[in-house]
Amino acid sequence: MLDIEQTYIVYHKMVFNTALHYLQNKEDAEEVTQDVFVTVYNKQAAFEGRANLKTWIYKICINRCLDCIKAKKRKKRLSSVWTFFSDMPLHNDIAVEAFHPETALVQKEALLQLMNQIQKLPDQQKTALILSKFEQLPQYEVAEIMGVSVKAVESLLYRAKQNLNKMRLKNEGNE
């Protein structure tokens, strides 16, 4: 039987910060964190120590984050339709919120822009980038969490960086 309090103490920062990197919003990240630990408790029988607990929790966290992003996109689409038929204003809670304290640094704007651009990357590239660069996990662990090969992670990271550079060039061109 998994001690949820102990598991929370060990992994809550990891889960919360990963969710924060994905969602860029404290409330959403907390909601996902809560959901992740409840799922961990409910599905502990299915886990049975077959994989590393950390890897398993990461997997749940990533799936929940991607679900949350999808739900937000759906909500955004619905509210767009709603505003088309009525004069009600669009809800702005989908907008990327700059929560990270490091945004208070001199490079605040550049980092904000980078975080916005990361949100625009395809899910797989975003996941590889967040786990590898922000969570600083070794590539074999990222591969294990994502269920792909190390080579695939390398390629995802390469493409993610390429896409980010392209977005930057486009932005600089617009300015």
Next chain:
Amino acid sequence: MKEMNKINVLKDMELEDQFSLLANHEHIVPSNNLLNKIQAQIFWQEQALWSKPKTIVMLSIVLIVIMLNVLFIWSAYVKGPIDASQMSTEFTINNQLYK
């Protein structure tokens, strides 16, 4: 070509710098009451009526009784009211048969 490569390398370096800046921040912690919320959710989930086998059996029995009642009322409705004259004729025929 060389110029382009140089620009790409510089861009990559800039990107890596920003990544490490974002990665090397102090971990942010969630609200203090998040653990309480999780424990409360798990507690209520376990207390939930539908998660207990006894409740499932009871609810099934109630549902079956309700369905039987509905079936009985429906069949009575389909047959319609019993004709009184028909009843009396049947009664007389039966009586005569027994005599």
